[in-house]
Amino acid sequence: MTLNGWLQITFFSLCVLLVAKPLGVYLVRVYDGSLTWLGAVERVIYRVCGVDPAEDQHWTRYAAGMLLFSIVSMLLTYLVLRVQHLLPLNPQHFAAVSDRQAFETAASFTTNTNWQSYSGESMMSYFSQTTQLAFHNFASAAVGMAVAVAFVRGIARKSAGRLGNFWVDLTRGTLYVLLPLCLVLSMLFVQQGMIQNFKPYLDVVTLEGAKQTIAMGPVASQEIIKQIGTNGGGFFNANAAHPFENPTPWTNFWSVFTIFLIPSALTYMLGRMVKSQKHGWAVWTAMFVLFFAGVSVAYWAEARGNPIHAARGIDVVSSATNPGGNMEGKEVRFGIANSALYATVTTDASCGCVNSMHDSFTPLGGLVPMVNIQLGEVVFGGVGAGLYGMLAMIVLTVFIAGLMVGRTPEYLGKKIQAREIQMAMLYVLVFPAAILTMTAVSVLLPAGLAGLNNSGPHGFSEILYAFSSTAGNNGSAFAGLTGSTYYYNTLLGLNTLIGRFAMMVPMLALAGFLAEKKIVPASAGTFPVTTPLFVVLLVFVVLIVSALTFFPALALGPIVEHLVMGAGKLF
């Protein structure tokens, strides 16, 4: 570990802190409808789509709208991918995407997962990338934010279960937040040398005389929303490790920073909307503590490197000329600190874009991204998804610990009772039901084991990571698992849908139930949700809920791999 590395991580942390308030205030104004500078565009959209923007939807209607929008847009993408060879903007003349691949990709992008078991540059036409995948990058992010905002409304108001208007939230989130941010920041990317064109791929002769095809495309525009929308689906297979997708240290900083941009601001919005800014900051702090712990472990593990290397006399100590540590699978342009930071951030949030290969991390370094995902991606988290996931954790925290102050549990004046706990538990159950069950099936079936390139605990980690990543709607991979098979395409595609909608619907229900309740005014007897103690408690609950679920599995994966590595064996 180097001072330089820590300074960069500190600088990143400060930026995440500083952006929370200004963007948070802006988000409040976007979702309460007080911003109107794009009112004309908005009105046209509502008129064309037949939306009554004044309608305040019951949570069931809100959820129905969300599901309808997602299903229809997913089917549309499936269709386009299947016929992309007939459509324009296909200079490389890519063929139609196969059915299983099209299903998985459509599901994956609709659910903000962006798990890719294909190489973008050798399968997707520009048309598919820009009209479908980029569309979902915006839409799935806007849907996530809408659900988060609806949840916060449920806490803040007493409105007979009404949570706002899905279509309005979707439109305003895209129009006022995502589009302007992308417009401005993509310019920054282009300025740094990121490409943006519709040209056919270039055939060049390298210095050694070999012929090489250089992939082209509208990268910058796709890249920025992939970060801001915590989507993570790369334009190229190498994702943010590709020089066109992440050319300079600055683009690296901007892309990792923009992942936390909206999630950080959402905590401020939470505080503002529930009229307890301190609570917003408490949630931010809990997220930050978990982030910082993760990045510290990952950085430490990667900088420490592989003890077997050290034992064989390889210099793993960093110096001016040697990055030291474990550089396998890392871009030399970014080094260890930025790779560890990127890996932590991309899995804290449900982004999943990578600038290094998680599969090549040390066992403990790889444990961090895996655990981050299994925590439910609530550490800042995916846009919207992180906040409502954390709110589910808060509901559980308040329920378990809240009793200890001698009152039936309440969260910001809303009583947490049987129905709310039911929904929170449904949410909690999705992960073990999807991830553990599917992993268990896959490690027994030949079809599951067929795609494995590594054996032993590491092979197990690859499968566990794949199902964690898809159920968590993350999209990053412990590569090494060949995912483009019928078995994995289908199962992983299904997993993304379960991980998205089986969580969103209970969350909207929970929000709706909360919105039916009276608000009990706070007093000295109220469970405190603004104190450092609450932060500690929340961190602890987040950790223990996932630890209890995944510890046995992790013990047979990264943990045992780490211990065995100490004994000089690798997988």
Next chain:
Amino acid sequence: MSATTQRPLFDPPIVRRALREAIVKLSPRHMVRNPVMFVVLLGSAYTTVAFFRDVAQGRPDWGFTLQLALWLWFTVIFANFAEAMAEGRGKAQADTLRKARTQTTAKRVAKPSGTARIDRATFVEVSAEVLRRDDLVVCIPGDVIPGDGEVVDGVASVDESAITGESAPVIRESGGDRSAVTGGTKVLSDYIVVRITANPGETFLDRMIALVEGASRQKTPNEIALTILLSGLTIVFLFAVATLQPFAIYSGAATTIPILIALLVCLIPTTIGGLLSAIGIAGMDRMIQQNVIAMSGRAVEAAGDVNTLLLDKTGTITLGNRQAAEFIPVSCVAPELLADRAQLASLADETPEGRSIVVLAKTKFGIRGREVGGEQDGHHQMEFIPFTATTRMSGVNTADYEVRKGAGDSVLAWVRQQGGATPTDLDAAIQRVAMEGGTPLVVAERPTGNASAARVLGVVYLKDIVKGGIRERFERLRAMGIRTIMITGDNPVTAAAIAREAGVDDFLAEAKPEDKMALIRREQAGGKLVAMTGDGTNDAPALAQADVGVAMNTGTQAAKEAGNMIDLDSNPTKLIEVVEIGKQLLMTRGALTTFSISNDVAKYFAIIPAMFVIAFPALQALNIMRLHSPQSAILASVIFNALIIVALIPLALRGVAYRPAAASVILRRNLFVYGFGGLVVPFIGIKLIDVLLVVTHLV
């Protein structure tokens, strides 16, 4: 009802009964109500089968499986025992209640045949318990009327103060509106024959007994929510444990089903799952030990949630009676004269206020109370004017002068009528008394004789005496975040002064029953939970509206029906204890839930390395407790898991230690004890059991 005598926690008869019950409760029909323990039951059954299979196949580790099976059964039985213990205490309480009921005796008379008169001279003394509807009982002076009924013969003055708070006796006679009598009231004079209208078994006491016994116990809303959480966690662990075998097979470290069951039982929240119902029952039991009968567990839970307490001033905040504290003469009047006249006017006044004036005059100025109609001091032919609601004053007429005392405006009206004037400094005196929370009583006199004008002598300061220690109690409530509102019929100025002195947060002055109701509604509309006490019939609607309505046992039937708790001691201050017990109940639940979940960390560190250390010797690094062997580690965890239930039964029954404080303080303390403690204790406990197992060669 002297239930204040504490029953020891492990009363031998209760323990014996509970042990028997613990086995009876193993019936799956009973167990299925508790999903967590039901899973343990299934696991125990499977492990038992596995044991017989091991024996049949002659496998070497049958001894281990046997021990595993036994401890799993113990886990279930211990949980049942905890519940049975809590119920047993309730049943013992019910027996006490029954005894209390039989102690009231009644004089039953024979039913007359045809139109013959009731023969009230020949009666049989029976216990009130055997009385049936339509039985006739005779009540003579000094008798407590044994049950609700209707007067069919005779006329008597009855002291109903126990119900109405009115000390003046009322007339009850057969026929007409005044024929209904209530159990618990006392005949003062004459006699009445009462036809009983409620069977035993339908009376209030009987319903209480049923409640105490827990016969009709239903899960409270919070218990339901907690059960959902615990069931959810159980399912999470089912997934974690069920998928572990495939993972183990992949890793070449397949394990046995009994060991997986052991892991599952250790992980699922058996501690809280086993003690949950015991905690609830014990909470109601603690209420009973305070002589409060909660009509439902829901009410006890609501008590913990209360935000606002409505407290009647009289009897709760202040002593029931006002007392004369000072004589304040107007200018040109000697204090002695005022005291003398005030005392004279109060001689025939039997109210506590009147008595206190006599006493104050005596202690302050040595003026002795004179015999009414006596010859001393020349007070011949005294004629007393009683207090009436219309004149709002009382007084005395002697041969020399007339004296009046009473409410300011009434006495002043009398003075003016008699040609007198209002002294300039009277208003200041009245104001001063009112500001200090007292009641001013104006005293005036008029020399007998046609021409003399009346004159005001001064003011007697009747002081409300705030109960000792009440201020500190309100401070404790405030620390808990509970607001107290005093309800009084006094004017706002007086009310404010008493509110200040007693330290309540707010007051409702000049309150009428409908004002009280409106206040409750207003508080509830703001999301608050309201608790109040009440006794009169006009309290009934408010008692029903309040989230916690504590009816006084001496109150009317209507009030008792409307409330959801009854205080057998009829002590309104007890509302505070009621709230504390409610809070303690919820805290106990939360503390044990936290403890139960925290325990899992240690159990993972015991069992996971034990399961896989053979396949991956490197996993020995996770065996941070350095447990002896895989078998000892697993067994020690299961034994700890079973024993901790027994160890926590006293805590479940008694409730966690409770001191009133702000939520943040309580949370910090409980988190440290039960959260942090829950992390640490099992590491120590499992290690100890592991050592014992090795020493005793059980593994």
